[in-house]
Amino acid sequence: MAQGRGGSLNLIDTLCRNELDLDVFIGEAGATHKLGVLYENWRGGGIPDRYYRMFGGSGIPEIECRVGGFFPLLSARIAAGENLHTCIPGFELIIKKASQVEIDELLATGESGLYPSFHFNHAGFERYLRA
Numbered sequence: 776m777a778q779g780r781g782g783s784l785n786l787i788d789t790l791c792r793n794e795l796d797l798d799v800f801i802g803e804a805g806a807t808h809k810l811g812v813l814y815e816n817w818r819g820g821g822i823p824d825r826y827y828r829m830f831g832g833s834g835i836p837e838i839e840c841r842v843g844g845f846f847p848l849l850s851a852r853i854a855a856g857e858n859l860h861t862c863i864p865g866f867e868l869i870i871k872k873a874s875q876v877e878i879d880e881l882l883a884t885g886e887s888g889l890y891p892s893f894h895f896n897h898a899g900f901e902r903y904l905r906a
Contacts, residue, residue, distance in 0.1 A: 784830060784892050795903075803903035804895035808878045810869060811860075811889075827860040827869070832890035837862040863888040 783789075790797055800806060811829035818824050831838065837848040837859075852862060860866055865887035868878055881887045 784890065786892050800895075800900070800903055801893070803906075804893075804899040806893040806895040806900075808875060808882075809892045809894040810865065810878070827858075827866070829860050829863050829866065830890040830892060831863060832888060834886045835863055835888040865889040 787797070790800055809830075811827055814826040814828065816823055817826045833839070837852060838846065840846065840848045849859070849862070852859060865878075865881055868881060868887075873881075878891075882889070882891055
């Protein structure tokens with residue numbers, strides 16, 4: 776049986792398309808929300824830094840506002856030296872290490888600016904699929 780942990784951005788769509796119960800999957804595979812990836816010290820050179828690779832979805836004005844092929848709101852953030860991940864409404868949940876319940880509640884509003892996936896146990900997922 777497969778061991779380890781995994782995640783995939785198309786996981787939720789795949790489960791739904793195959794009419795698999797998302798709540799059962801979460802329980803069987805020990806799944807928790809995965810909203811992005813944090814890279815610490817990713818630039819190297821001994822200078823501490825963080826890069827958040829967020830799974831952005833709809834509801835982010837800086838990305839949805841497009842004028843003539845440009846993103847003026849996003850450009851303004853870049854010009855101001857702001858960290859771009861902070862424009863995602865759901866980012867605050869990540870910083871405060873929100874519970875799965877809090878994340879569920881925000882995602883249900885459709886205003887998180889995040890596209891959710893799950894981090895899950897391979898062996899539990901395999902058992903679920905076999906059943």
